[in-house]
Amino acid sequence: xxxxxxxxxxxxxxxxxxxxxxxxxxxxxxxxxxxxxxxxxxxxxxxxxxxxxxxxxxxxxxxxxxxxxxxxxxxxxxxxxxxxxxxxxxxxxxxxxxxxxxxxxxxxxxxxxxxxxxxxxxxxxxxxxxxxxxxxxxxxxxxxxxxxxxxxxxxxxxxxxxxxxxxxxxxxxxxxxxxxxxxxxxxxxxxxxxxxxxxxxxxxxxxxxxxxxxxxxxxxxxxxx
Numbered sequence: 001x002x003x004x005x006x007x008x009x010x011x012x013x014x015x016x017x018x019x020x021x022x023x024x025x026x027x028x029x030x031x032x033x034x035x036x037x038x039x040x041x042x043x044x045x046x047x048x049x050x051x052x053x054x055x056x057x058x059x060x061x062x063x064x065x066x067x068x069x070x071x072x073x074x075x076x077x078x079x080x081x082x083x084x085x086x087x088x089x090x091x092x093x094x095x096x097x098x099x100x101x102x103x104x105x106x107x108x109x110x111x112x113x114x115x116x117x118x119x120x121x122x123x124x125x126x127x128x129x130x131x132x133x134x135x136x137x138x139x140x141x142x143x144x145x146x147x148x149x150x151x152x153x154x155x156x157x158x159x160x161x162x163x164x165x166x167x168x169x170x171x172x173x174x175x176x177x178x179x180x181x182x183x184x185x186x187x188x189x190x191x192x193x194x195x196x197x198x199x200x201x202x203x204x205x206x207x208x209x210x211x212x213x214x215x216x217x218x219x220x221x222x223x224x225x
Contacts (some may be wrong), residue, residue, distance in 0.1 A: 005194035012191060015138035015198075018177035021166075023202065024087050025173060030093045033151045034144060036099050042132065046115070056107065063101040068160060070096060075164060085167040087102040093161040096152045105150075107202035110136070145210045153203055157185050174199050 009015050044055060074093050077083075083089040113136060121131035137144070159175040165171040178195045181188040 005190040009191050009194050017169055018174045025090045026152050027090050029155040030152045032095050033098045033102050034148055037102035037106050040103040041110050043109035044107050059100040061103045067179040069095050085170055085171050089165045094155045098154055102147045106143055109140055113139050124195050
């Protein structure tokens with residue numbers, strides 16, 4: 001057993017900076033995506049409005065296209081806005097692809113929660129917002145936790161957008177940083193595998209933290225005894 005590759009990883013590469021960039025981008029993307037997705041999914045699930053079915057079709061169809069098709073238009077937009085080589089460019093790009101699917105997934109879960117639970121809460125004095133926070137969110141905890149994990153892993157591992165939008169160490173994420181260890185004639189396997197192990201730690205830790213919320217959400221109730 002040797003720790004040489006793990007020590008060398010931080011000497012050969014600005015690995016700490018890459019790790020920090022990935023953590024910022026993945027965390028902010030997850031937070032932004034879950035807030036927008038919850039609002040969108042709840043609105044589509046609970047309110048009636050013209051074009052509701054069209055909205056659902058559009059949400060799903062957007063995710064059906066390969067992410068690479070969004071690369072050129074997003075690059076042009078980021079270039080014109082002066083956002084290239086920033087965390088914000090990656091957050092916007094990842095959110096663009098993650099939010100539609102997240103909203104679709106949460107909509108199906110909200111549809112499975114009976115409206116009578118909210119109505120009972122409002123009869124007891126809750127506002128709609130209060131019923132949403134006190135009744136719907138606890139019941140939706142499994143779906144929300146699963147969505148957070150999905151978005152975080154996607155943003156954490158994404159390579160294509162990061163390789164195009166990140167041009168320096170300032171915003172370069174872990175997948176792009178580790179890719180520099182793969183040369184034309186030499187692959188630094190020791191450093192590459194050590195980087196892969198370190199890169200997997202946040203994802204494993206996130207799942208372990210959220211696991212109990214998955215279980216609690218499955219058993220949470222909202223009916224008064």
